[in-house]
Amino acid sequence: RSADGAYQLRLSGLLQAHGYFFSDDHDDAVSDTFTLRRARLIFQGKLARYFDYFIMPDFGGSSPALIDAYVDVRYQPELSLRVGRFVSPFGLEHIRAAGNISFVERALPDNLVPDRDNGVQLFGELGRGAFEYALAVANGVVDGGTSQNDTSDAKEFVGRIFAHPFQSFGIEPLRGLGIGFAGTYGDQDGALPSYKTSGRQTFFAYRNGVVADGERFRISPQLFYNWDSFSILSEYVLSSQEVAWGGMSDTLENEAWQVALSYVLTGESITYKTMFYPVWGNGMRPRHGFDPLKRNKGPQTEIWAAPFQPSHPWGALEFVARYNRLDVDSKAFPVYADPFSSARSASAWAFGLNWYLSSHFRVTADYEQTDFEGGAASGDRPREKVAQVRFQAAF
Amino acid sequence: RSADGAYQLRLSGLLQAHGYFFSDDHDDAVSDTFTLRRARLIFQGKLARYFDYFIMPDFGGSSPALIDAYVDVRYQPELSLRVGRFVSPFGLEHIRAAGNISFVERALPDNLVPDRDNGVQLFGELGRGAFEYALAVANGVVDGGTSQNDTSDAKEFVGRIFAHPFQSFGIEPLRGLGIGFAGTYGDQDGALPSYKTSGRQTFFAYRNGVVADGERFRISPQLFYNWDSFSILSEYVLSSQEVAWGGMSDTLENEAWQVALSYVLTGESITYKTMFYPVWGNGMRPRHGFDPLKRNKGPQTEIWAAPFQPSHPWGALEFVARYNRLDVDSKAFPVYADPFSSARSASAWAFGLNWYLSSHFRVTADYEQTDFEGGAASGDRPREKVAQVRFQAAF
């Protein structure tokens, strides 16, 4: 950091050690495992006041990869330019930083949402976050995919708007209401995606030889609401893609949605920050950081606002629950996907606890149960029951 | 950085987001694409005053890789030792830092130049940069190649000298003249290189089964000249290699050269720094960094020295142009390479603009047109016309 703040370099990171444990898995189709889900290092900074850079490799997963790498020109907040590889401005849960999501894994709609792409983005905000927008031109990626190089000349357009219409009004319960809409439009040839459960098991894949062959668009209305220690995240995603196999072709529309609730038992508040100002850390600061040999002091809050107020500093505790569902277009079967190995729908509910020991260290434990229609020779793919644990350091 | 300067650690990096757009590409042989060409992080420092280290991974491209990693023992400037993986001291344009090159991509001679190699290097300078030398023993790499482990006991010797003979004389137009000569000598079995255009399309490759089988040497006379805001970079490279296929063998001599001109329209000066003291940043500091809502002050320079002097601070503007050419040995055809798919020569001209918004942020736009002899079933491979754009942050 230079003396006048015109030059800065900040090194931060995110480490997520996960454990997945499946119950009722009688035929050992999947293995309980410890894994490093994300081990990200973030090199970001500012050059000559108006130029930001951001480089984030991830060393978790099966091999290291570059997740984000972009430069921003930020001369005026209303109109900025981003060039490089960045999160496609589309999915509500997806553009939330990986260290801030409420569950160990994102929900089923994340399967339909583009991940990272290479391209150019114009973005900005008006009225101190009351309205924000982003418009990108990029290589184009399949549902859930990340781009390296493009394999066609066609580019994908991605746009998103999000507003807090009541942000500057006096009505307290409405101030935290945010609504938005996102869409993509492009043309895709070749690869097609597959879809996974939160236990990271593939439940839907196209047949070998089926390819994307033409127009693809996606739309997503989305909502985030918070009031004190309570919040709701909800989104709907529709992904439409022309596919072809042999001489046949069709337009398939897959859709998914989720509603996720969060209640911080110890009374802290969680807000959803915009994609342009990522929050590092856990996204929440406990009133009392972990140090149980001490005693808490100070006034207690009302019981409805914080039902769990221990006498010693144990950190903050959040209860979360969600319902989420994905439906594959019924026209996909049996030509483009095998009904005996690919399910035509997955619906899941989950609940979990987030224990924030400090604003930078967090433990999450979830249970999620997913039911399928189709996807097995005997009818329905067996229910997946998975307990998931995460230890997270966000520095 | 320790108090006495004996211990230092510096973290820096280079981010290059490129766009490639091909025109007259009627059969869509190549795709227009956005890509991350380089996303490099540099960890360098000093230990106990005399020991330098340098580690530079690159997260751009298709997968992360370690580009440079070496330690230097620098007890006296006349004689230093480098051990590890480092740039082979050979090609003039190649040993210029990737953030300082004048165009989006290096020219055709870069195809014949060794990239990085593992080994040991003695190097030094005399008379404050008036004379510099480097002599390396390394595993040996093919033209344009980078070394991991050696596959043969034979090692490659690489040497380079470079002099600024008029550096301490009073004749101003001659002071910036630098001339040099480089060579390699070794023995190579096995893999052979292929050659690419600046649009990163392969135009020459040996037939399957053709292998390197014996002596390889390269020579390269080179010149860099600058006077005020004008500069010239020129180099010639000859690469000779014994190749074999089936029972036949031959010695093939491929050659390439380039002349590149640069003129800074806003009057700044560009110098070519030696390989031993890499310049980070863009290699050029604009007189007026980007901030167009302000106004420029101060005296204007003469019009011939800086024809473009805007009234508001927009940064610096450089015009560049080059001619470059590569000729494959005619003896390569038709035995060792297929004349219907590999061209026997490529010649290209390019021009471009470099817009330096600050000394650390730069935008480059080039147009390059390459003509081929041979390389297609119908005679000549079609002309390649490519527009290239780079956004670069060097921090």
Next chain:
Amino acid sequence: RSADGAYQLRLSGLLQAHGYFFSDDHDDAVSDTFTLRRARLIFQGKLARYFDYFIMPDFGGSSPALIDAYVDVRYQPELSLRVGRFVSPFGLEHIRAAGNISFVERALPDNLVPDRDNGVQLFGELGRGAFEYALAVANGVVDGGTSQNDTSDAKEFVGRIFAHPFQSFGIEPLRGLGIGFAGTYGDQDGALPSYKTSGRQTFFAYRNGVVADGERFRISPQLFYNWDSFSILSEYVLSSQEVAWGGMSDTLENEAWQVALSYVLTGESITYKTMFYPVWGNGMRPRHGFDPLKRNKGPQTEIWAAPFQPSHPWGALEFVARYNRLDVDSKAFPVYADPFSSARSASAWAFGLNWYLSSHFRVTADYEQTDFEGGAASGDRPREKVAQVRFQAAF
């Protein structure tokens, strides 16, 4: 580093450039090579006083990989928790930091020792390092292996205790005696390991199709002793694994041991630090850092304690020697391993010099000679003679 020390971030690293040169290698079975053995960057720090993180990717070798990534909860020194990927607390030489080992490569017992694994570990120390313990539950890895995801539900248990029983007694020659014991227990299906010499050549591998199929356990008694400038490291490892091929199965017990001696000729002392407080740098601080144009001052020590006391500061010099041996269970042949390509034992002796130019820069030169029983069509695999050189910067 925050003002109160509750938050810290430290960036360090390790760079090892190696050269391997084989003599008497008449048929060129292996190639002399320069290579980058390790190029590690270490991002570690402290969050809210009680939470440590550690992320260490390695860019050396054939491709980048994540070596370590874990979080520690360290509320009391007697009982700490580690979650993520970390060194299995088993092998004495293995848990010594890679920058501190006495030779260019670790000895033959390292082939039987688990490397890194994903899981959870409880650990602590009592009496200021007089007694330390670690107990881990992890995915389970083959001998010498590193874990990504588990392929079975079964987990591996790993435990180790180490004590310095005479640490607080007055008898000087006994204070530096440390003894320990380690064991693992688990169940492994599928992959089996292969074993390598210190020249990194595979001398033993199971036949294709032979798999691990059941119980695996390992035990290892271990000893480290140091007195002034003299030290001994010794360990024994037994690895037992149920294997199967076709309809046959058996329990194979492979074993290995080593004794390694170190004598610092310039009189400095080397200690073995516990696994919980890794020593970065070389693990040894020379009395006189490299600066040979100066002169040494101060009193000389007695000749038996430091036989080599140059008049100019050249750094420290250490002589090392070892004997090491690995025996494959004779029941492995000929069913599970081919006696004509896999040796049934390897025994090696080595000596070397470590030149510590500073506490962070070191040059190592070793010679190791390995003899085999079996492993060649003509009887015994030929003796391996390898000279190894390392240049190391640890920052």
